[in-house]
Amino acid sequence: MTTSAPHVAIIGAGIGGLAAALRLSHWGCRVTVLERHAGPGGKMRTLPTDAGPVDAGPTVLTMKPVFEALFTDVGLHLDEHVTLQTEETLARHFWRDGTVLDLMSDPYQSVENIARAFDSNAAKEFSAFCAQTKILYDAFDNPMIRTSEPSLGDLALTVAKSPKLLRAMKPLSTLASSLSQSFSDPRLAQLFARYATYVGGLPAHSPSLLSLIWQAESQGVWHVKGGMHQLAQNIEKAARGFGAEFIYNAHVTRIETQDGRICAVQTDDARHMVDAVLFNGDPNALRSGLLGPAPETAVDASATNPRSLSANVMSFAAIPEGVPLAAHNVFFAQDPKTEYAPLAKGQQQSDPTLYICAQDRFGGSTPIGPERFEIILNSPPTDEKTPPSEKEKEQCQTLILQQLSHFGLSFSPRPTASTLTMTKDFAQLFPASHGSLYGRTPHGMMAAFKRPPARSKLKGLYLVGGGTHPGAGVPMATLSGQHAAAAILSDLIST
Template identity: 45%
Template structure:
């Protein structure tokens, strides 16, 4: 890769979750003076451990996103973490009918669904899966991989690929799409979970979310040592390149001057200067003025709607014995 142009300027990243780490790494690699401020004891955000057990995400999908992140910094992902590809993507279980496993191989998944729910269900799955793949490929570049997706660019892309209009199921909810796609209610329930992934409900989420199946179908990996090991690897790389990560550091206020940001004030009273600030946290905190009155006009819609959570997570550990 080409050596990046050296840049200058002090950047403060508020929040050392995976978003903050992924923002900081390319910046510090390009020569910015980067400091991450994280109020927890270790960076990683939801990629955390409780009593040695991962308490957040447990597997990795869309591997190429992290491969690109490391490659952009002149590194190889596999030099920093040990990845374990999973033969079974997910195991689903119903009390009256037992388990259903899905696999990275589409035909193998189709055969499993056929054995579980019949020949018609197998055909329905193949149709659904191919549609999800077309949507995933169609929206990957213009939407999912853009820092600031443009409605104009997306519209132009869809106009050049009009078949996407039909695949998107415009005006349909995910629930309606699944009702039309699967005869077996168990399969409707199974693929409806791609709405609950993001704290949504199948009957209120757009049919477009069906493309998430394709992200999972392209492979699932575990990280040796847990997903928190991935966050740790990124944090260590940031520090190796000259970045600073301050943990147990709470930001009390974002300071502004002359129409822009000027730095932050910490709960300890310490003031830090910055040319740019990246906020990697809940936008509701900004809207509520939890980081000062200067941000309370940001994301105001978050104060007017009920909050949505995708799951309650219970974390526990045990010592096995005979």
């Protein structure tokens, strides 16, 4: 051991690394967080606009109890550090035929809205879908999401105890095929098929089990007052209060071992002797040798490949015209049968679905003057290592704005191509990620078991973040921080 207090280096200050830093520092570990960027948050980033900083990463916060537990477990209170406000309208959905549907935090209101926008049969199918996804969520929350290392044995035991669970799982169906059976109207199937993209997958290749994402969202959507980045900043502040040290603009070049165990971390200008390392980056960076030869075999190849989807993200301030927006908005592709076909071939869609976060409309507000927006367009990962060209950015900008013009939505001033962060940009921001924002793809029934757990194959090296179990998304990455911190503490105590 390096000192009487074990020294843990955390590489990366994404939400998973921050959550682990808070827990480990509270438990008495000496924690040093090394982050190659200028501040905390990882993919939870902001960019400047004339209307103030705009979120350029995750915008939806679900599973509030995960964050309450993070603070409660270290003797703090979430509401004393971050203000979370619930959204009555979960999301507003638009189709080209003029149909508009608001899904609400009140389930009965959602049923009424569906009956009004579609028909009573659609409302009945939605109610049945909600009941089915609740069965899945309640069954798999503990043995899959909350556990540190899910096992097929535990899953089989869970299913064996409840025959209705097997029917709800539809293990031989993809999300797309399952939804086509659940909904007569293809527009509702299209709506919930999009949930596969929340974890970087395609509906026709992802397991039907991903429908339970709706249940997590239906239990509440919150926004962070001041923007999502406030969550990262305040977790960092709380960890500092327990003695954690944060070093930014620190490029880690090498993880060193001695006698088969982690012993040190090397940056461009310093060497840190450690008892354990927690890696909060894409696990593929380890396999790619970006941190030296020692951790190259710490993670199986199947745990990092094939890659998940990426995105092209437009972040800007402007005045919207032509469409009554909510805080969260989805504008659907014209043809749900073909919209994902290009992505499956590694190509950009020509008729995509677009998500828009109107950051200043949280809480039902209707701002006057320029507002902050984030628009997300799904895109395939990339093997290219060069930044996007001006032509590529202009083509992407044109695609996004033309697609929205079909719905009558425009912005003044018109956002420029410079407001885009594209797949190639993400590939450079997050090394060895290929631009993928969710780590390994969720395709296939066994995908959930292929994500790496907190413990790697190399003694003293642990993993955290959206590329590890239990998966992508802010709550899941936060839970991975809990799993990783517990594993580190347990192993250090036993050592």
